[in-house]
Amino acid sequence: MAHGGKPRPMKGIRQLAEHLDISIGTVSRALNGKPDVNEETRKRVLAAAEQLGYVANQSGRSLRQGTTNVIGLMIQSSRETVENSDNFFLTVTGGLQSVFSRHNLDLIMLPCPHDEDPYEYLKRMVARRIADAMIISETQRVDKRFDLLAKAKIPFAALGRSLSGAQHPWADLDFDGVVNCAVDRLVAHGHRRIAISAPASEINLGFVFVDGYRHALERHGIPYDPALVIRAKSSEQGGYQVGDELLRLESRPTAVILIYELMAIGLYRRVMEAGIIPGQDIAVVSFREAPRAKFLQPALTCFRTSLHDLGVELAEILLSSMPAYSEEYPRTSRQSVWPLELIPGESDAFQLRPAK
Amino acid sequence: MAHGGKPRPMKGIRQLAEHLDISIGTVSRALNGKPDVNEETRKRVLAAAEQLGYVANQSGRSLRQGTTNVIGLMIQSSRETVENSDNFFLTVTGGLQSVFSRHNLDLIMLPCPHDEDPYEYLKRMVARRIADAMIISETQRVDKRFDLLAKAKIPFAALGRSLSGAQHPWADLDFDGVVNCAVDRLVAHGHRRIAISAPASEINLGFVFVDGYRHALERHGIPYDPALVIRAKSSEQGGYQVGDELLRLESRPTAVILIYELMAIGLYRRVMEAGIIPGQDIAVVSFREAPRAKFLQPALTCFRTSLHDLGVELAEILLSSMPAYSEEYPRTSRQSVWPLELIPGESDAFQLRPAK
DNA sequence: ACGCGCTCCGTAAACGTTTACGATACTATG
DNA sequence: CATAGTATCGTAAACGTTTACGGAGCGCGT
Missing domain, CATH: 3.40.50.2300 (Response regulator)
Structure with missing residues (x-):
């Protein structure tokens, strides 16, 4: 019987067992849903644990069964x-x-x-x-x-x-698909000179993205020009820098694929400073919609996912x-x-x- | 002596002790920097642990000393x-x-x-x-x-x-200071009707920010008008919404204080749609600089911290x-x-x- | 009456540490 | 030489669990 103990924090499974007048083994089995325990006592144990706020100590548990959950x-x-x-x-x-x-x-x-x-x-x-x-x-x-x-x-x-x-094992976004789709779209609109921005190539993303870009170009018989690959940070700042590089190129690309939508903010700013209007003088497509750039003008063509x-x-x-x-x-x-x-x-x- | 064991992963402090031919107690003391251990043996232990890649099992340790680090x-x-x-x-x-x-x-x-x-x-x-x-x-x-x-x-x-x-114990950003400074600045520029945006008032931030705003107004003898407190999300979307609310007010405020800089992007967009130019027709001050909004035009007055x-x-x-x-x-x-x-x-x- | 199987439960041994305690060897002191 | 003190180390008991093992009680068929 409960000897009038108020529900103060438990010290361990032992106290809980004493409180219930059963062995700690049974208590443990009851809590862990093991089969060889009477349904009646299981209920009692669960109720008492709930009431006294007992939760198994994780260190003890992991030590014993070698797992941390x-x-x-x-x-x-x-x-x-x-x-x-x-x-x-x-x-x-x-x-x-x-x-x-x-x-x-x-x-x-x-x-x-x-x-x-x-x-x-x-x-x-x-x-x-x-x-x-x-x-x-x-x-x-x-x-x-x-x-x-x-x-x-x-x-x-x-x-x-x-x-x-x-x-x-891994899961990853479909960079190939995105780049393919983007290039197809741009080529269909008459573009042949398409720039792309990507992070440093040591990062997987930076490599895969550009690789897909190259293959997509090849499919359309467009030669791959390394000068059109612009390494920049995936931020507004980076987008601004991409704009800089674009303007500096001798034969300016008519389209650019960004790897991160936020970059568009900086890019828009930079090219507009030079009197070039996005969606009119230069086409912009971006990967992975950030909710950030929703207010860009003109609206950015981009790729979204959950x-x-x-x-x-x-x-x-x-x-x-x-x-x-x-x-x-x-x-x-x-x-x-x-x-x-x-x-x-x-x-x-x-x-x-x-x-x- | 080491019996030719290659550095495979350790199973525990016991193996390490056997390997060194000393007791596990001494090994533990050596590793934990306890004083009563010979400096010579301590070095040996540390070297062996490093070589064999031994790291104390966290579960065992926390179980014993009741601390997880x-x-x-x-x-x-x-x-x-x-x-x-x-x-x-x-x-x-x-x-x-x-x-x-x-x-x-x-x-x-x-x-x-x-x-x-x-x-x-x-x-x-x-x-x-x-x-x-x-x-x-x-x-x-x-x-x-x-x-x-x-x-x-x-x-x-x-x-x-x-x-x-x-x-x-807590640490928090100086909302009072920010709001005070913002209101002072705006009042000095001739503003009397100043709106403010904040998150829901159940959130501490939402309450504190508005509270500071009210006190700042009082200092300048400006009556507090609840209609000028606009609850909105701290996002571009929210900023757009704030712009909406501003335009809807019968006697339109001449200034607005935002709680989050990103909101300015949406706000700018909304008011410019209505032909109102920020920094000319309406003053905007914002809390907590996000690197995001660096490219806003006109440049946003805001507060920065590390x-x-x-x-x-x-x-x-x-x-x-x-x-x-x-x-x-x-x-x-x-x-x-x-x-x-x-x-x-x-x-x-x-x-x-x-x-x- | 006996044996068997089933259900339920208690006992005790692990898991890998840390640490209080005592033991040993050595040094200094008288 | 005896004794006290010091430096160093080994021993074993915890910490809170889970779980293999065995035992008690019971029903049932022979």
């Missing part, structure tokens, strides 16, 4: 990211959690400090066994983190495709490669390119005059 | 946040980490899912003892989380001031309220208002004609 999402708060990701991660995180929460898995974000090597940071986190599985982002062209995780035998998936080594759903996809890919959940998420492939939808605007709506 | 930063990825915080958190996080890392404390971000009650989420995290201390953000006017943390006796600090209950340094301040406040670190961070006050710097632009640079 936590998924880690590593992000680099690099200057680049901080400036351009405009809550990319928070949005994807929502999708991830909607899946993980079904399995009582908690997601934590692990922000790697600016001044620490991402590899060392991840190594530390892995060694501490802070999470059962890891999601890494902002993958580099060659990224040692893949080997680290593989060697440590910890399940993982990448947000952003991997080119390094084996067939690691980052939330991308998170869902990535979560399922990760779970499918975790032994404890793999049978629940059977997959034929653990790589996924996520489609985007074209949002036509006015910024590329004009037909180029055939006259040079 | 982790600080949790809870964020709500609410729609509001996702849309407007533009990496506010990631930037502050950098400052937090720069302090925590000096004490081998790791920061993890705990994103509360949209569909979960923040209070319940925090309760779960606290019960799991996932972190030694907590930082909460986006505090509400009355926020039960403060009581929860206080009752659980877990050290915490808030990013955003608290109005609920006792004197909890969110990184705000993070540093917040970290020190938190540590000062943790018994293990308090002597290292002595403070007279655990509440801190963080100053901002005025960045004059052209958007409020005109003198209002005295004629009505």
Whole structure:
């Protein structure tokens, strides 16, 4: 019988067992839904735990069963990211959690400090066994983190495709599709000289984007001109810089593909300073709609997708490669390119005059 | 002697001890910098640990000493946040980490899912003892989380001031100062009818901002008109909406104070659609410079601060309220208002004609 | 009466650390 | 030489769980 104890915080499963006059083994089994426990006593245990606010100590639990029920999402708060990701991660995180929460898995974000090597940071986190599985982002062209995780035998998936080594699980946006669609569209409007902006080529994204661009051009029999590839930051500032570079080119392109919509703000500004009007003198198409640039004039033609759903996809890919959940998420492939939808605007709506 | 073992991953401190032919107690003491261990053996232990890649299992450690060496930063990825915080958190996080890392404390971000009650989420995290201390953000006017943390006796600090209950530790931006400065400036330019935008008043920020605004007006003998307080989201969209509301007012304000710089993009757009030119027909001043709006025309008068340094301040406040670190961070006050710097632009640079 | 299977529960051993305590060897002191 | 003090280390007990194992009670068929 309860000896008048008020619901003060529990000290452990032992107290809860004493309170109920049963053994701690039974209490544990009752709480964890094990089969060999009377339904009657299970109810009593659950009720008492609820009332006394008992929650199993995570350290004890993980120590015993070697599992933390936590998924880690590593992000680099690099200057680049901080400036351009405009809550990319928070949005994807929502999708991830909607899946993980079904399995009582908690997601934590692990922000790697600016001044620490991402590899060392991840190594530390892995060694501490802070999470059962890891999601890494902002993958580099060659990224040692893949080997680290593989060697440590910890399940993982990448947000952003991997080119390094084996067939690691990842989900990524369909850069190829976007670039293909953009080039097709521009060519159909009469453009032949099409510039493109991309981040540094060590970053996977920077490589893949330009690669797709080159192939798309080839399909149309347009020669690839490296001078038209402009490396810039994915920010308004970067867009301004892209504008600068465009104006500096001897034979100015008639169209430009941006990798990040915010850049359009800076680009518009720069070219308009030079008396060039977007959507009239130069066509602009951009990847990945940010809600930011909605107010641009003329309206920007861009590609949109649900980052939330991308998170869902990535979560399922990760779970499918975790032994404890793999049978629940059977997959034929653990790589996924996520489609985007074209949002036509006015910024590329004009037909180029055939006259040079 | 090492019996030819290649540096494969360690299984525990026991193996490391066997490898070195000393007891696990000594190994533990050596690794943790305890005094009663020979400097010679300490070196050997450290070297072996480094070579074999041994890192103490966090679960075992926390179980024993009841501490995790982790600080949790809870964020709500609410729609509001996702849309407007533009990496506010990631930037502050950098400052937090720069302090925590000096004490081998790791920061993890705990994103509360949209569909979960923040209070319940925090309760779960606290019960799991996932972190030694907590930082909460986006505090509400009355926020039960403060009581929860206080009752659980877990050290915490808030990013955003608290109005609920006792004197909890927090750091926050100096909204009062900003609003005062903005109103002073506008009044000096001849404005008397000044509108302001703010988020919903349940959010502390929404309340504090408007409160400061009212007091500033009173100082100048200008009556407070509730109709001039426009509640809107802190996004371009919200700015557009603010423009709408302004145009709808019978006696149109000659100036407006925005709470978030991005809103200016939408606001500019809306009022210009109505033929009203910012910085000429209406004065605009905004709080908290986002790097986003740098390209606005006319340049926006706004207030800037270092969110990184705000993070540093917040970290020190938190540590000062943790018994293990308090002597290292002595403070007279655990509440801190963080100053901002005025960045004059052209958007409020005109003198209002005295004629009505 | 006996054995068997089933349901339910208690016991105790792990999991990997840290740390209080005691043991040992050595040095200094009388 | 005896003793006290110091430096260094080993031993074992915790920390809070989960879970393999076995035991008690019961019903049932032979």
